Amino acid sequence: MLRSVRIQNFKCLQDTGEVQLEPITVLIGKNDTGKTSFLRALRTAAGVALGGRGQRDGLAELVRRGTQIRNAPALHWHLNWSDPVSYELALRVVGSTEIDIDLERVSPLTEVAGFHFSHASGDTTFVTGDKPPQKSHDRLDMVHLTSRAQNHDTRAGAVVDHLQAISDVIRLVDRPLAETALFLEDLLGEERTKFDALEQALCSAFPDVKGIVLRRRTAPPNTPRKLAFRVSGGEIIDATQMSSGVLAFIALLIEVFRVGEAVPEVLLLDEPENALHPRRLPMLAAHLRRLSDTAQIVLATHSPYFLDLFPPEAVRVFGRKPDGDVVIKNMAELPLVQEWLASGNSLGEMWFNIGEDRLLGLASDEATDSE
Numbered sequence: 001m002l003r004s005v006r007i008q009n010f011k012c013l014q015d016t017g018e019v020q021l022e023p024i025t026v027l028i029g030k031n032d033t034g035k036t037s038f039l040r041a042l043r044t045a046a047g048v049a050l051g052g053r054g055q056r057d058g059l060a061e062l063v064r065r066g067t068q069i070r071n072a073p074a075l076h077w078h079l080n081w082s083d084p085v086s087y088e089l090a091l092r093v094v095g096s097t098e099i100d101i102d103l104e105r106v107s108p109l110t111e112v113a114g115f116h117f118s119h120a121s122g123d124t125t126f127v128t129g130d131k132p133p134q135k136s137h138d139r140l141d142m143v144h145l146t147s148r149a150q151n152h153d154t155r156a157g158a159v160v161d162h163l164q165a166i167s168d169v170i171r172l173v174d175r176p177l178a179e180t181a182l183f184l185e186d187l188l189g190e191e192r193t194k195f196d197a198l199e200q201a202l203c204s205a206f207p208d209v210k211g212i213v214l215r216r217r218t219a220p221p222n223t224p225r226k227l228a229f230r231v232s233g234g235e236i237i238d239a240t241q242m243s244s245g246v247l248a249f250i251a252l253l254i255e256v257f258r259v260g261e262a263v264p265e266v267l268l269l270d271e272p273e274n275a276l277h278p279r280r281l282p283m284l285a286a287h288l289r290r291l292s293d294t295a296q297i298v299l300a301t302h303s304p305y306f307l308d309l310f311p312p313e314a315v316r317v318f319g320r321k322p323d324g325d326v327v328i329k330n331m332a333e334l335p336l337v338q339e340w341l342a343s344g345n346s347l348g349e350m351w352f353n354i355g356e357d358r359l360l361g362l363a364s365d366e367a368t369d370s371e
Helices: 035-056 144-150 154-164 177-190 192-205 244-256 278-291 335-342 347-354 365-369
Strands: 002-010 013-015 024-029 075-081 085-094 098-107 113-118 123-128 134-136 166-170 209-215 226-231 236-238 266-270 296-300 315-320 326-330
Touching: 002 035, 013 035, 024 035, 035 075, 035 085, 035 144, 035 154, 035 166, 035 266, 035 296, 075 154, 085 154, 098 144, 098 154, 144 154, 154 166, 177 192, 177 209, 177 226, 177 244, 192 209, 192 244, 192 278, 244 278, 278 296, 335 347
Parallel strands: 024 296, 024 315, 166 266, 266 296
Antiparallel strands: 002 013, 002 075, 075 085, 085 098, 098 113, 113 123, 123 134, 209 226, 226 236, 315 326
16 A cells, blocks of 8 residues: 655645555645645656656656756655555756656665665665665666566565556546446456446446446447447437436446456546535445455545545645645644534535635635635
């Protein structure tokens, strides 16, 4: 499990500090307070670490505006898993747009294996097994992590496995129908019992839906089947004619019922409640809890109804200081939260009535009331 993350100078995130993560972590905050940037930063770190120089193209535009980048890291990530193993990557801008590695570290540098690269010295320190640390002056034109993993560096290999299993940032309402149909076709052919369970879960959430239909296409050959649904009365409706709520929910169920290597280790979701009626949010939360048995989930939401379905310990509150810096706090540690809950109110009510700024101590009562 990804235990904590620290992100510096990524878009609006100057320095998140060490943000602790849970099996399900819920991010709340106003628009433009960094929730989606936080999700995207996790995915970007994985892509850069695994892809080398080719994945660094265009990163300069993600550097936080106003960042002092001369002779200092422009982008900085620190990801800490519970193995224990951690990965630190810092990039710097060379010239106007090119990104290069400033520092890269897999730690701890003892026990089994690890390495530490510093651009300042140009040295890489390697530790393997019980051997003493060794320095190399060979500068690899790629991220060292992948190279070390290929050379059977145990800790580097563990980090590569973790990073490969971080999902893209997923908006359930945006999942392409062709991708959904292809997954369902594969599940039907390989794991029929899981397909049946997925179908039953969908029909339970939407009683008017009576089943999933995968229509064969006649041309061209080997084309994936077309997704449709059987509804009350026996009529078969093409997926393009179904409500966005049905399509968003089946997109979630795809994540729940994934099998084998397709299961992500960390699933990043942006506003999964979109297009769903508030009464269906408990079903959404129940499926997420089921999914969290096999995958860690980090999600951003704008729904106070959805927030009610999670404990305060799982919630991270995002806000902005007057100077624009982003603040991220554990909701369970905020003074007003326990007072509010002790009065019999829910998290959603508190969030709606008090607001993030007052919870975080960034606004007075009068300022909050006037919003």
